[in-house]
Amino acid sequence: MAFLPFYIPKQKRLRVVIVGGGYAGMAALTVLSRYAPDTEVTVIDPNEQHIKMTHLHETFRYPLSDLQVSFTDLSKRFGFHFIQAALPLNETVLQQWQADRSLTLNEEVLHFDYLLITTGGGNKGNEPAKAVMSLQDFMTNSGSDLLSDKLAQNKTDSEPVISVIGGGATGIQFLFEIKQFLHRKKIKSKLRLIHSRERLLEQFPDGFHIYVESRLRELNIEFYPNTYYCKQQDNKILLRDKKSQEEFVLPSHLTLLFLGKKQENLYEANAFGQVLVEQKTLENIFVAGDCSHFNSFGSNSLSAQSAVRKGKLVARNILRHSSVLNFLEPYLHHELGYVVSLGHADAVGWLASEGNVITGLPALAIKELVESQYDLLLMGIDTYLV
Ligand SMILES: Cc1cc2nc3c(=O)[nH]c(=O)nc-3n(C[C@H](O)[C@H](O)[C@H](O)COP(=O)(O)OP(=O)(O)OC[C@H]3O[C@@H](n4cnc5c(N)ncnc54)[C@H](O)[C@@H]3O)c2cc1C
Numbered sequence: 001m002a003f004l005p006f007y008i009p010k011q012k013r014l015r016v017v018i019v020g021g022g023y024a025g026m027a028a029l030t031v032l033s034r035y036a037p038d039t040e041v042t043v044i045d046p047n048e049q050h051i052k053m054t055h056l057h058e059t060f061r062y063p064l065s066d067l068q069v070s071f072t073d074l075s076k077r078f079g080f081h082f083i084q085a086a087l088p089l090n091e092t093v094l095q096q097w098q099a100d101r102s103l104t105l106n107e108e109v110l111h112f113d114y115l116l117i118t119t120g121g122g123n124k125g126n127e128p129a130k131a132v133m134s135l136q137d138f139m140t141n142s143g144s145d146l147l148s149d150k151l152a153q154n155k156t157d158s159e160p161v162i163s164v165i166g167g168g169a170t171g172i173q174f175l176f177e178i179k180q181f182l183h184r185k186k187i188k189s190k191l192r193l194i195h196s197r198e199r200l201l202e203q204f205p206d207g208f209h210i211y212v213e214s215r216l217r218e219l220n221i222e223f224y225p226n227t228y229y230c231k232q233q234d235n236k237i238l239l240r241d242k243k244s245q246e247e248f249v250l251p252s253h254l255t256l257l258f259l260g261k262k263q264e265n266l267y268e269a270n271a272f273g274q275v276l277v278e279q280k281t282l283e284n285i286f287v288a289g290d291c292s293h294f295n296s297f298g299s300n301s302l303s304a305q306s307a308v309r310k311g312k313l314v315a316r317n318i319l320r321h322s323s324v325l326n327f328l329e330p331y332l333h334h335e336l337g338y339v340v341s342l343g344h345a346d347a348v349g350w351l352a353s354e355g356n357v358i359t360g361l362p363a364l365a366i367k368e369l370v371e372s373q374y375d376l377l378l379m380g381i382d383t384y385l386v
Contacts, residue, residue: 004035004316008324014039016318017103017112018080019087021045021071022053023304023374024118024289027311028318030377033078036319041080042110043071044087050074050378051139054304054371057173060143060181061344069378077380089117089265091277098282114284114318117275118311121261121290121302130154132232134257135170143174144181150254151187156235160189160253163237165229167195168203169340171258172212176343178256179219192222192250194229196242201340203301204350207357208340211348229257261290261302271296271330273314283321286314298331308374308384309333333386339367 016032018025021043032039049068056067071082085105094117097103102111123135131154137146151160162182164175175193182189193200193216201208216223226242237252267287268276271294275282288310290302299306310331317328339349339358347363350356358366373383 002034004319006323006325006327006329007035007316007319009036009319010322010324012113012322014114014319014322015042015112016040016114016116017042017044017110018116018118019044019089020118020120020289020291021047021050021074021082022118022120022289023307024120024292024311024314025116026050026074026378027308028116028118028288028315029074029078029080030380030382031312031315032319033380034382035316037079041078042083042112043075043080044083044085044105045071046084046086047139048072048084052371052374054374056135056138057143057170057177057341059138059141060147060177062142064138064140064142074378087119089119091267094267094275094282094285095277098285101284112284113322114286116314116318117267117285117287117291118289118307119265119291121263122265124257124259124262129232131235131253132255132257134259138174143177147178147181147254148185151189154235154253156253158251161192161251162189163192163194163229163232163250163252163255164258165194165255166258166260167193167197167200167212167225168258168260169201169338170260171195171256172201173341174256174258175221176215176219176341176346179221180343190222192224192252194224194227194237194239196226196228198225200225204338204340205354205357207350208348211357211359212340212342215342215346229255229259265291267292269294271298272317272328273310273331274317286318288314294331296331298333299335301335303335303338304374305335305338305370306333308377309386312384336386337366339363339370341367 052067075082199209228240230238232255236249240247269287273286275285289307337351341347348359349363
């Protein structure tokens with residue numbers, strides 16, 4: 001068994017329930033299995049498979065199954081009990097569960113010493129319409145199949161127009177993959193990007209916007225900044241100009257919504273990852289990943305990088321909280337970089353400092369490296385130094 005500083009286990013076997021089997025949940029699991037392999041862990045997730053979300057846009061090149069790892073396989077590897085279900089959560093039930101140290105799911109009572117919430121952010125923009133797709137659709141089908149099917153269903157005499165809504169990291173990564181997919185399949189189609197702000201990728205340094213905008217021009221992708229999406233109807237898209245507030249219509253045979261994360265399922269935590277409700281600490285309930293906001297100096301960005309770091313930290317803190325010393329570690333992780341891929345051979349990112357913008361193959365190589373680190377973690381090999 002590996003040694004974790006400030007963790008002197010008591011004799012009792014710990015019971016930990018992890019709600020959500022994404023990046024934060026899996027990272028926490030690997031820590032528990034490394035430092036306290038006899039912990040009785042239960043993972044609850046509505047899906048049968050863990051999805052390597054950071055590759056989702058690549059399903060225009062690879063099958064979705066390449067990104068899925070079944071929870072059954074993971075449970076054999078890390079020795080946990082898996083329950084396929086969506087657990088309804090809110091602050092009131094969390095307070096009750098803290099008091100009871102148990103929760104009820106499908107009439108089964110699950111007793112726990114610690115509960116860890118890692119349910120992710122939940123995505124905006126689920127619009128049930130024939131010609132509209134959102135991130136949720138790509139979690140169950142490969143991008144290549146989805147796009148081909150939608151274009152076949154919605155045949156038109158003219159060249160089809162595809163609108164991508166949202167110039168954040170997800171929208172941009174999908175946009176470039178779609179462009180290359182259409183080119184590979186020799187599908188004649190016009191592609192446009194609609195974004196509600198002036199700058200693309202606004203949470204990143206200016207160099208990101210400048211680089212991506214130049215690539216859009218080279219690839220003949222129409223770009224509408226400062227434009228709000230209203231709705232898609234009858235092969236048309238209704239838009240509103242942000243400055244003049246005037247509405248206008250453009251032809252669009254297919255619309256893809258990448259509108260970012262909902263903030264409604266966000267839980268506040270102290271610097272150690274324990275949930276705060278009405279300014280009271282729920283000692284035995286921790287949170288990590290996109291559904292968490294830590295009151296600390298560490299990064300709360302909605303990224304796999306932060307999710308993994310928070311997941312690992314809270315797992316260490318769960319063990320320390322249960323131990324003789326009860327000495328917890330604050331969350332201080334800062335982002336080390338971020339790379340946005342622009343198709344299979346190009347990317348833009350920063351590394352070490354936000355002023356250090358890198359593009360092209362070097363940026364792509366860094367992304368690959370980071371992704372392989374996570375692949376190794378899922379195999380039980382932890383190569384994260386920070
Ligand atoms: C296309 C794309 C590309 C990305 N690229 C990058 C990148 O290059 N770098 C980067 O750092 N980040 C990237 N991200 C962001 C990254 O994927 C997220 O920040 C990360 O997945 C967050 O991890 P998480 O564990 O908080 O949530 P998730 O990975 O979303 O996992 C949440 C899990 O909780 C489960 N769940 C939800 N509700 C419940 C419930 N009620 N009960 C039980 N289980 C529940 C879900 O099924 C899911 O398995 C990308 C995201 C996308 C969509």
